[in-house]
Each structure stands twice: as structure tokens, then as C-alpha cells.
């Protein structure tokens with residue numbers, strides 16, 4: 001809802017500076033998490049692993065932190081503020097590690113016979 005609302009705001013106001021926030025909320029927050037959820041429905045043994053919970057929390061803490069920081073950066077034009085740089089860097093790192101944890105879960109725990 002937030003991702004499409006930002007897209008709608010950009011369309012109607014003709015201000016495209018928030019494109020980076022719009023695309024990441026929609027793709028990492030909606031599309032990727034939807035696919036991951038469907039993978040867990042197809043292969044429920046993956047969802048039972050601790051790796052799935054670790055990924056969930058890394059993704060759901062990291063993405064809002066990265067997006068809020070990036071939103072403020074792009075809206076204010078202040079690309080060098082230390083708290084905002086730390087927010088995007090830490091948030092982005094958490095999401096990156098989370099996606100690797102998810103991929104590791106799939107690669108290690110999805111048996112060939114089930115795929």
C-alpha cells in the first residue's frame with residue numbers, strides 16, 4: 001500500500017525523486033516477499049527452519065530502516081547526513097544478509113526430490 005501510494009504520488013505530482021523508494025518497497029517489500037511466501041507454501045519444510053525466521057526479521061527490520069532513511073534523503077536532498085547514511089547502509093546490509101540467508105536455506109534444505 002505504501003509502495004503504490006508513493007508511485008501514485010509521483011505520477012500525480014510529476015515528481016520522480018522518490019522512484020528509488022517506490023521501486024524497492026514494491027519489489028523487495030511486496031514482490032520478493034510474496035514469492036518467498038509462495039515458496040514456503042510449496043515447500044513448508046523450509047519455513048520451519050530457523051533460517052526462515054532469521055531472514056524474516058533481517059528483511060522486515062532492514063527494509064523499513066533503509067526505506068525511511070532513503071525517503072528522507074531523497075525528499076530533503078541531504079545525501080550526506082550521517083544518521084541517514086548509516087540508516088541506508090545498515091538497513092541495506094541487513095536486507096542483503098537476509099536474502100543470502102533465505103537463498104542458503106533453499107540451497108541447503110530443499111531436497112532434489114522435492115524440487
Ligand code: HEM
Pocket residue numbers: 003004005006007008009010011016019022023026027030031
Ligand atoms: C498504483 C500503482 C503504481 C503507480 C501509480 C506507479 C507509478 C510509478 C511512476 C510514476 C514511476 C516513475 C516512472 C519514471 O521515472 O518515468 C514508477 C517507476 C517504477 N515502478 Fe511503479 N507504480 C505503481 C506500482 C508499481 C509496482 C506494483 C511495482 C513493482 C512491483 C512498480 C515498480 C516500478 C519500477 C521498477 C519502476 C522504475 C522504472 C524505471 O525507472 O525504469 N510500480 N512507478
